[in-house]
Amino acid sequence: SYVLTQSPSVSVAPGQTATITCGGNNIGSKSVHWSRQKPGQAPVLVVYDDSDRPSGIPERFSGSNSGNTATLTISRVEAGDEADYYCHVWDSRSNHVVFGGGTKLTVL
């Protein structure tokens, strides 16, 4: 089955840029989506189809995807960005959604 690998945690100071990666075999050939989950809340989609933003998501959130790594970049990080971030893809071989293990973003 397809596997997505995320670093467990990332820390960044306010105003800096956070980079969260998602590794998978030839992930560049798939559409990658990112969801944010704050404590006690439901997940919220922040990037879809590698680099598009749903309405209401700030331009500070951007994504890219190439080769074996997809990346979520959060510019000018704010305290309110502190959350768990999950990458996910559709595995067409199994018709399953696959989630990465999640990355906890801490704002110092």
Added chain:
Amino acid sequence: QVQLVESGGGVVQPGRSLRLSCVASGFTLSPYGMHWVRQAPGKGLEWVAVMWYDGSDEYYADSVKGRFSISRDNPKNTLYLQMSGLRADDTAVYYCARGVYSNGWYPDFWGHGTLVTVSS
């Protein structure tokens, strides 16, 4: 506004059954694939099942295949998850999520979840 509201969770003994419901409002269920996703306490998200927009196809995670069944009633704007043979490791918050098609059905909007606790 767009809402998904899950219900039916609770405490259940191992081996018993439970049915979860998810009612959609603010949009029509019929064009969308629908997912169930769960999250065990302190753990990450785990995809459970998906049903095609018209109910023509469904797929399950290996961990629940043969025990769980997803269904939908489009006129009632409602999604279901029938769970049987429940085990302690099925304890989790269960989210329903709307699926949009783009090279596959990806979750684009989530409900707030319902907690299922499997314990004797």
